Amino acid sequence: MVSTRNTRADVVATAGRMFAEKGYHGTSMRDLGKELGLLGSSLYSHIDSKEDLLVEVVDEGARLFLDSSGRAMAVDGTAKERLRSLIAGHVDVVLDHQDVVRTYLNEARMLDEGHRSRVVESRDAYEMMFRSVIQHGVSAGEFRANVDPKISAIFILSILNALERWYRPNGDLDRNRIVDAIATSATASLS
Amino acid sequence: MVSTRNTRADVVATAGRMFAEKGYHGTSMRDLGKELGLLGSSLYSHIDSKEDLLVEVVDEGARLFLDSSGRAMAVDGTAKERLRSLIAGHVDVVLDHQDVVRTYLNEARMLDEGHRSRVVESRDAYEMMFRSVIQHGVSAGEFRANVDPKISAIFILSILNALERWYRPNGDLDRNRIVDAIATSATASLS
DNA sequence: GTTTTACAAACGAACGTTCGTTTGTTAAGG
């Protein structure tokens, strides 16, 4: 027996998993406690409120995506290469943090206005990275001149975000194949 | 004043709208009643349980998509034309029944195992229509030989289903432009 | 090296509120 006691990080991680599975409103504090081997009330040794848990998980999701795009944009290369980096980073975030991502994508709207608007801003900033790379690719002649960067970014992000809904860790598609398929599809529709 | 009384269809429609906005577990029967100018308890003059409402809305979503794909497959044409019909039909369903679709896509997982599995079957059948058309296009030489119909169908449906998340009725993109953008993008990545 | 102090984690009971639902009754509408 190593240790049976829970840390705050355990609580947040399990909350992320349960929110992803059953939704924020579909998960009670007693449900969450039971999953950790605790009473619902004991959770309040670690946190101040249920909503704090959602805020924490969603903020982590936002941070993961922004960090990923920051790394992709930090190295230079052609628009096509940078777009592939953005895509690969996004796939990594989804596959390595599936629960956080599901909660970020599906449950953020349950936050109160203040917190939700911060999430919207963060998503807009992230989407802007994709748009910007596409725009540069058009200007540089790498992509067709009549490409609409806004729509193209939305379509690529649609495919990327849908990953959470169908990807299964033990499925027949591994990470590299997924990145390749998405990057190929994106490049094909831009060129 | 024509009539102030509510019908069962009113209740289901309003439930669909509220489930789409706040989620199934985020909508209480008293919330729903208030939206209709009723007490929560009065809803039980129309329905037997809250879950019945979700079942009804989700079933309608499933039916809308299956009917749409049935119509698209009923007329013949090239694979490219049929794919465009499938896409146009899907866009119509999302734009004309946004609330039902949002509930169908996001809240069906809150159903109990029996009802949920029926929804999964229906989605699989729908996806199979896309796969089948793509497969025929590959066989007929309309699409590249190395196209994977399964992945391609998932990508196209990812873009179509994401519509619900960003489409706004008074935005700058009308129905035809959306269908055209998606069909063009799909065709480009298949050809 | 033992005793004391401190702290973080968890308990168990209870709070006030809201949940989905049931019951019995009243008022319209066709």
Next chain:
DNA sequence: CCTTAACAAACGAACGTTCGTTTGTAAAAC
């Protein structure tokens, strides 16, 4: 008149949260 829709009151269960207390562990004081 009779069916349907709605009301009003209530039910038991579950909700998020608070409270006072207990437990285990680890550092500080002796």
